[in-house]
Structures are given as C-alpha cells and as structure tokens.
Amino acid sequence: MALTGKLTKNLVENLGAGRHGDGGGLYLVVDPSGARRWIVRVVVKGQKNRNGAPLRTDFGLGGADVVTLNQARERALEYRRMAKQGLNPRFNARQEVPTFEEVAQQVHIDRMPTWKNAKHGQQWINTLRDYAFPKIGRMPVDSIGQPEVMMCLAPIWTEKHETARRLAQRIKTVLDVARSKGFRSGENPVTAIKDAQALPKVKAKPKHHKAMRWQDVPDFYASLRGRNAMAAKALMFTCLTGSRTGEVLGLRWAEIDVEARLWTCPAERMKTGEEHRVPLTNEMLGIMEPLRALNSDYVFEGQKRNKPLSNMSMLMLLRRMNVAGVTVHGFRSTFRDWASEVANAPREVAELSLSHQVGSDVERAYARSDLLEKRRILMDRWSRYVSEANCDVIELVHGIRE
Structure with missing residues (x-):
C-alpha cells in the first residue's frame, strides 16, 4: 500500500x-x-x-x-x-549516489544549449576528462572533499595555472549541481580551499597578442591589396574594422546595411554577448562589394560553397607573407595604439570601437549610447590612414571630441 x-x-x-x-x-x-x-x-x-x-x-x-x-x-x-x-x-543507509564523472557528463549535456560554440563546450568537459576524471571520476560524488579536490589541482596549480583555475571552477560547478540534486550536503570543497588559501598565490603573466606597429600598417595593407586570395580580403577588412577573427569570418550579407553604411554583428556571435554595430567606411565597402558576385551567404566565403573561411586562413597568409611576430588579433591592439597616440580619441570611443565594455555595471546601465557617430569619425580616419599612402600620420581627429 x-x-x-x-x-x-x-x-x-x-x-x-x-x-x-x-x-x-x-x-x-x-x-x-x-x-x-x-x-x-x-x-x-x-x-x-x-x-x-x-x-x-x-x-x-x-x-x-x-x-x-x-x-x-x-x-x-x-x-x-x-x-x-x-x-x-x-x-x-544505502543510497544510489552517482559518480563525479556521471554528474559531470550530465551537467555538460544539460548546458549544451548555453555554450557559445561547440568548441567551448568540448573544452569544458575535456578539462575535467584530462585532470579530474583519472583521480576522482569514479568516486561517489558525495565522498569528494578538500583532499580529493587538492589531488586534482595541486599538481598543475603553478605549472598550468590558468588551466587549474578553470578546472577548479568546473569541479565547483559539478559539485554544486550534485548538491542541488540532493547528492551532497555542506560547503563546496572548492570554496573552502579558496577561502583557506590552501594553494599558493600565482601571479599570472598577461599574454598579449603580438601586434604590428601602427606605423607599419599602411605598407602592409598595400601589399595585401596586390593579392587576390579571399584571406587577403578578409585580413584587409579585419585591419580596418579592428574586429575579432571570428566576427569577420562569420560575417553574412544579411548583417550589412549598405545604405546606412553599417554592419550589425548579432549578440550570439559577439564575445560580450551583446549586439555590436560597426560603421562602414568607403574602403570597407570597396572590399566587400566585388564579393557579392559570388552570391554566397558569407561575405568571405571559403573553399566550400556557402561556408566561411577557416579560422587559420588569415594567420597562414601572414606566414606566407613572411610577416613575423604578428597575429591577426594583434591588429586590434594596433588600432588601439593609433587611436590613443595619433587620433587622441577619448577612451570610451576607442574601447567601444573594439566592442569592449566600458565602466562598471552601473555606468553601463546609464550609458545607453554606443557612440556610433563618434566611432564613425574615428573609423573613417583610421581607414584613410591605413589605405592612403599620402596620409599625414600626425593629424588629429578634432571631430571625435565634438
């Protein structure tokens, strides 16, 4: 009964x-x-x-x-x-408590719709697979405490600190989910380890993408103009817009408004998760317009029909051109240096041009404008500097501050 x-x-x-x-x-x-x-x-x-x-x-x-x-x-x-x-x-009492790996795999499946892309989701579970599963994967999730977590983190904490930091966060997430399902109780051991400062402090060394000097960009851009490869067109566009590689390669014609001279990159393709508007200059439009004849979904079509260029296409082009010590992402830094040193652009205008978030959450809540017109002036000046050989590099952009 x-x-x-x-x-x-x-x-x-x-x-x-x-x-x-x-x-x-x-x-x-x-x-x-x-x-x-x-x-x-x-x-x-x-x-x-x-x-x-x-x-x-x-x-x-x-x-x-x-x-x-x-x-x-x-x-x-x-x-x-x-x-x-x-x-x-x-x-x-006898309880059917799942193992750590079983819970982790389920968390990964449950969160698949939230990953920005498949690669990010795979990296999430791969970190646990490589550093956690061999040591605690087969343990019941309710038996994992600080010693078990330390077994995973300590060996790589200093040598691979960034990986270890991400591993800690992912272990914490799995254990939090297990607790919410009733398989655990008490404080999360990852939190306890952090609060107790059980692991040594590691001063992370910032990694900067190698960038070209802004003084060298016009000559480099001129050499790109002499190439017909699609990768060269995409790299020219990347130099001018200061956009991220993925944003440029994923650019679709549907995102372009020629009449408004505007590219609107949707939120789902942005690192910040927010829609970003890029003002288009004559030079940018001049790069794209001849490509319409391909009748592709993507502006910069790859070798496969209606598929974009590969992520490595522009970097491989740099190598073929024997351009050493420079990355594609580094052109964002190049633009930022020029905006500060030459154009004397206000910080918020330059940062918004790179789709960086500016200010605190409260400041952003009140600053609703993306300063499009001021950014249009800055991007036009940069575009002319890069593409016109007779550009006077020390001229200031007075209109940006108006």
Whole structure:
C-alpha cells in the first residue's frame, strides 16, 4: 500500500521556493533557482549532539526530478526506522549516489544549449576528462572533499595555472549541481580551499597578442591589396574594422546595411554577448562589394560553397607573407595604439570601437549610447590612414571630441 502525506505530485511540481513538509520529517526543498530536492529530518535514538541535546539531523534523499514522491516517502520511512533503532542513517543507509564523472557528463549535456560554440563546450568537459576524471571520476560524488579536490589541482596549480583555475571552477560547478540534486550536503570543497588559501598565490603573466606597429600598417595593407586570395580580403577588412577573427569570418550579407553604411554583428556571435554595430567606411565597402558576385551567404566565403573561411586562413597568409611576430588579433591592439597616440580619441570611443565594455555595471546601465557617430569619425580616419599612402600620420581627429 502506498504511503500518504500532505504533498501531491502536482504540489511537488509547482510549489514555490521554500521548505514544504509532507509529514514524518520529510520535506521538499525548493531553491530560488527552481531546483527541487528531498530531505528527511530524523532524531537518532540514544545519540547526542555537541550540546548534549538529542541528535537531530537532515539527510538528502535526491532531487525531485529523479526521486518520485512515493520513493522519497519510502526512503524517509527507512531512515526513521534506522534512527529509532539508534542507527545513524549517514553511515547505514544505502543510497544510489552517482559518480563525479556521471554528474559531470550530465551537467555538460544539460548546458549544451548555453555554450557559445561547440568548441567551448568540448573544452569544458575535456578539462575535467584530462585532470579530474583519472583521480576522482569514479568516486561517489558525495565522498569528494578538500583532499580529493587538492589531488586534482595541486599538481598543475603553478605549472598550468590558468588551466587549474578553470578546472577548479568546473569541479565547483559539478559539485554544486550534485548538491542541488540532493547528492551532497555542506560547503563546496572548492570554496573552502579558496577561502583557506590552501594553494599558493600565482601571479599570472598577461599574454598579449603580438601586434604590428601602427606605423607599419599602411605598407602592409598595400601589399595585401596586390593579392587576390579571399584571406587577403578578409585580413584587409579585419585591419580596418579592428574586429575579432571570428566576427569577420562569420560575417553574412544579411548583417550589412549598405545604405546606412553599417554592419550589425548579432549578440550570439559577439564575445560580450551583446549586439555590436560597426560603421562602414568607403574602403570597407570597396572590399566587400566585388564579393557579392559570388552570391554566397558569407561575405568571405571559403573553399566550400556557402561556408566561411577557416579560422587559420588569415594567420597562414601572414606566414606566407613572411610577416613575423604578428597575429591577426594583434591588429586590434594596433588600432588601439593609433587611436590613443595619433587620433587622441577619448577612451570610451576607442574601447567601444573594439566592442569592449566600458565602466562598471552601473555606468553601463546609464550609458545607453554606443557612440556610433563618434566611432564613425574615428573609423573613417583610421581607414584613410591605413589605405592612403599620402596620409599625414600626425593629424588629429578634432571631430571625435565634438
């Protein structure tokens, strides 16, 4: 015969945040995030807590999306029977607790729709596969504490600090999800390790993309003009716009408004996750317009029909041109140096031109404008400097400050 209580299946699925009793010490806990889990409160006969009072404690029974109401009642009854016999359920109950790897793989699957791209999602699980699964992957997720986490982090903390930092964050996420499903309790060991400063401080060395001097860009750009390869066209456009490689290679004709002289890169293709408008100059339009004849979805089509150039195409072009010590991404830094040293552009105008976020969250909340017209003046000046051999490099852009 089925056990009964105050809750129903409908209530379990729809109750709001809080702790909701079913009776007999069984509770449904609904987090503000909407996650639902079962806990049972029991008093262990004959055992006392540190204050000498009867030992009353809570035990997780699993997430409500995995454990049904009847299953939770049956497990709660089992725990109460143990407690009445003087047996602490923490050491005597049988629980089907998943392993760390099982939870991690499920987290990866659940978050697939949120990854910016497939590569990012694969990197997330690969870090755990390489550095966590060999050591703690087969352990029940509720048995992982600080020593186990330290086994994963300590060997690579100084040698591969950035990787270790990301690994720590991903282990923390897996353990947090396990706790929300009722498979763990207490503080996350990753948080405890951080608070205790158990790992040494590592001063991260900033990695800068190697950039060309702005003084050398006009000659380099002129050499690109003499090439017919699609990679050369894309690199010219990249130099002029200061955009990221992926933004340029993924550029579709549908994002271009020739009449408004504007390229609107959608939020899903931006690193910041926000739509970015790029003012188009005569030189930029001159690069693109002849490419319309290809009748492709992409402005810079690759070797396969209606597919963009590969991510390595522009970098390989630099190598074929024997341009040493320069990366494609570095042209963003080149533009930024020129904007500051030559154009004397206000910081917010130059930073917004590179789609960088400027100011605090509060400042951005009030600064709704993307300063498009001021950026248009700056980009036009940069475009003319890069593409016109007789450009006077010390002329200032007075209009930017108007």
